[in-house]
Amino acid sequence: MVRLANNHISIDCVVLGFDGSNLRVLLVKRSGKDENGEYNDMKLPGSLIYQDEDLDEAAMRVLHELTGVKDVPLQQFKTFGSKDRTRNLRDIVWLERAQQAHVERIVTVAYFAIVKLDAAMQRLVNRESAEWVPVGEVGTLAFDHNLIIAEALKSVRREVENNRSILFDLLPKKFTASQLRTLAEIIHGKELDVRNFHKKISQMPYVVPLEERQKGVAHRAARYFKFDRKIYNTSR
Amino acid sequence: MVRLANNHISIDCVVLGFDGSNLRVLLVKRSGKDENGEYNDMKLPGSLIYQDEDLDEAAMRVLHELTGVKDVPLQQFKTFGSKDRTRNLRDIVWLERAQQAHVERIVTVAYFAIVKLDAAMQRLVNRESAEWVPVGEVGTLAFDHNLIIAEALKSVRREVENNRSILFDLLPKKFTASQLRTLAEIIHGKELDVRNFHKKISQMPYVVPLEERQKGVAHRAARYFKFDRKIYNTSR
Numbered sequence: 001m002v003r004l005a006n007n008h009i010s011i012d013c014v015v016l017g018f019d020g021s022n023l024r025v026l027l028v029k030r031s032g033k034d035e036n037g038e039y040n041d042m043k044l045p046g047s048l049i050y051q052d053e054d055l056d057e058a059a060m061r062v063l064h065e066l067t068g069v070k071d072v073p074l075q076q077f078k079t080f081g082s083k084d085r086t087r088n089l090r091d092i093v094w095l096e097r098a099q100q101a102h103v104e105r106i107v108t109v110a111y112f113a114i115v116k117l118d119a120a121m122q123r124l125v126n127r128e129s130a131e132w133v134p135v136g137e138v139g140t141l142a143f144d145h146n147l148i149i150a151e152a153l154k155s156v157r158r159e160v161e162n163n164r165s166i167l168f169d170l171l172p173k174k175f176t177a178s179q180l181r182t183l184a185e186i187i188h189g190k191e192l193d194v195r196n197f198h199k200k201i202s203q204m205p206y207v208v209p210l211e212e213r214q215k216g217v218a219h220r221a222a223r224y225f226k227f228d229r230k231i232y233n234t235s236r
Numbered sequence: 237m238v239r240l241a242n243n244h245i246s247i248d249c250v251v252l253g254f255d256g257s258n259l260r261v262l263l264v265k266r267s268g269k270d271e272n273g274e275y276n277d278m279k280l281p282g283s284l285i286y287q288d289e290d291l292d293e294a295a296m297r298v299l300h301e302l303t304g305v306k307d308v309p310l311q312q313f314k315t316f317g318s319k320d321r322t323r324n325l326r327d328i329v330w331l332e333r334a335q336q337a338h339v340e341r342i343v344t345v346a347y348f349a350i351v352k353l354d355a356a357m358q359r360l361v362n363r364e365s366a367e368w369v370p371v372g373e374v375g376t377l378a379f380d381h382n383l384i385i386a387e388a389l390k391s392v393r394r395e396v397e398n399n400r401s402i403l404f405d406l407l408p409k410k411f412t413a414s415q416l417r418t419l420a421e422i423i424h425g426k427e428l429d430v431r432n433f434h435k436k437i438s439q440m441p442y443v444v445p446l447e448e449r450q451k452g453v454a455h456r457a458a459r460y461f462k463f464d465r466k467i468y469n470t471s472r
Contacts, residue, residue: 007243007244007245008243009243009245009317009343049243049317051319051340051341052319053319054317054318054319055315055318055343076315078312079312079315079345081245081285081290081291081345082290082291083287083288083289083290104287107245107291107343107345109317109343158398162394162397162398
């Protein structure tokens with residue numbers, strides 16, 4: 001008879017935040033010992049689910065317990081269940097010590113959220129255990145967490161293509177064309193032509209130019225814009 | 237210490253097919269005994285995963301084993317893990333008999349595929365165990381399978397909104413405006429105005445009218461159309 005999988009279920013959270021110039025992902029610190037001695041690396045906030053909680057509840061609990069962050073719109077996007085995802089001995093040793101249980105195979109249900117990384121959000125984070133790392137500077141993470149982040153970014157891209165207003169939720173209330181372009185470039189994963197982008201903005205009636213300009217900058221002060229959700233909702 | 241979930245992982249497949257007039261879902265037959273005696277009902281094709289297979293592999297295996305259907309583009313869309321999804325005693329009894337194992341909680345990774353329900357696809361189906369049931373005529377299914385079908389339809393709708401060519405994959409090579417409208421109504425879950433729809437078709441350069449008309453019909457013979465993928469790809 002073929003063996004059924006002796007599974008554990010975990011959830012992992014990819015919380016992405018835009019701080020005005022960088023897209024960052026919330027990671028937790030991990031340390032332990034392996035064949036090469038002590039190590040310090042990072043992983044996504046994630047853990048096994050409890051018997052009496054639903055998946056969405058587990059996601060909110062684990063994120064809050066491990067990072068301090070709460071009340072973010074976590075959304076399930078994909079489940080990762082490759083039998084190779086616990087191939088790395090370091091991960092198994094770390095996990096069995098952390099969970100005090102024998103672990104054979106783990107299927108993880110991944111969630112993402114994308115938030116404005118403002119001062120209030122920064123204050124929520126428990127700096128002892130968690131850190132906002134620029135997406136471009138993430139090293140090799142535990143398990144398949146690099147893959148999970150890559151897939152989360154794909155989901156974010158699809159969301160933004162369906163609903164462009166998500167971009168504006170991530171920006172400050174007053175933003176420059178350059179900030180909007182930087183964010184769009186990060187989300188779409190490619191550089192955008194500056195002149196074409198300005199033309200594009202001028203064709204978005206819901207991106208409203210303000211009289212106000214940047215202050216105290218070395219270069220030519222850029223104009224601020226604001227997002228008008230009412231116009232956006234009626235113009236689609 | 238809080239109890240970790242003793243989980244089993246299953247996969248469930250929602251295979252939807254359009255036969256030219258109905259959207260049907262592929263279900264498998266289930267029978268057993270409960271407190272009211274013998275029963276016959278239906279469920280989605282699904283089962284627990286094996287230790288040595290990945291999730292996508294399990295989905296293809298289970299679908300083929302239970303229905304005979306293979307080579308359909310199964311796509312993971314959502315994982316269902318409510319602790320209440322095995323609340324129904326009938327489901328637990330059936331499952332423990334089928335799996336010969338004690339089952340506490342099952343998290344299921346759901347897949348969908350949408351296919352053209354033509355003669356070749358009909359021939360694949362093992363009629364002893366499986367059946368194509370019109371989506372509107374599906375009764376109360378095992379576990380939370382009615383919910384899983386509803387969520388699959390939402391995913392299909394999103395897919396079609398992103399890529400309208402999926403609709404045409406489901407239609408016969410030559411189709412009438414009425415067939416296209418029926419399919420669009422089913423996918424979007426609402427009636428569409430006939431005149432507006434004809435106008436809409438005339439604005440789709442990739443829906444090409446043919447000289448040919450329906451034959452042997454009681455009503456006025458409708459014109460056939462064909463889908464031109466080249467025009468579609470260049471016109472978006």
